[in-house]
Amino acid sequence: MVKVDNINVPTVSVSRSTSVLNGSSSGSARPSQSDQMYRKKNVIISGLTESTDISDAEQVRAICEHHFHYKPWFDENRCRRIGNRTPKLLRITLASEHAASELIYVANSNLKKADADAQSSVSRVYFNPDLTPTEAHQALFTTARAT
Numbered sequence: 001m002v003k004v005d006n007i008n009v010p011t012v013s014v015s016r017s018t019s020v021l022n023g024s025s026s027g028s029a030r031p032s033q034s035d036q037m038y039r040k041k042n043v044i045i046s047g048l049t050e051s052t053d054i055s056d057a058e059q060v061r062a063i064c065e066h067h068f069h070y071k072p073w074f075d076e077n078r079c080r081r082i083g084n085r086t087p088k089l090l091r092i093t094l095a096s097e098h099a100a101s102e103l104i105y106v107a108n109s110n111l112k113k114a115d116a117d118a119q120s121s122v123s124r125v126y127f128n129p130d131l132t133p134t135e136a137h138q139a140l141f142t143t144a145r146a147t
Contacts, residue, residue, distance in 0.1 A: 031132045040097040042130035043104060044082075045090040049121075056081065056090050064103070067122050068110045072103050091130060104129060 031039075051059060057076040064070050078093035094100045107127035131139060 031134075035132070037097075039130040039132065041095070041100050042091050042093050043100050044128045044130050045092065045125065046128070047125040048087060048090050050081070050087045055079075057092070060090070060092060063122055063125065064107075068106050070103070070106045070110075072099065074099075100129070103127065 045060065048056070048059060055076065057079045064072050072094060074092045074094045080091055081088040082091050083089045094103065104127050111122065111125070
């Protein structure tokens with residue numbers, strides 16, 4: 001308790017632990033700013049079948065060039081499968097946040113056209129931003145409420 005103008009005011013102690021402030025704690029609900037910046041350069045691709053004949057990077061480039069008439073630049077070494085489901089999600093890292101958002105826009109615009117052709121294997125491929133678990137959870141509920 002602290003006395004201010006003859007009134008007893010309870011004091012509150014605030015922890016200033018670095019792990020809580022920068023989001024490096026495993027239980028933190030707030031990601032660090034560097035993590036958010038890194039994620040903005042990533043695109044998560046779902047529904048892309050895993051192949052032993054062709055690399056994932058070549059497969060993404062072929063889809064982009066053939067169906068979107070768009071040629072994204074990304075490092076093949078920054079293209080990796082993540083997650084536990086089958087087929088696994090594919091995360092690609094592009095050169096900039098602008099390049100990632102442009103690819104997502106082009107993909108979603110052209111995939112709507114591919115949806116009309118139900119025979120196309122591309123109609124089951126989705127390009128999305130790389131979201132934190134909290135952002136993904138919020139996006140899921142926002143989408144569920146909209147439908």
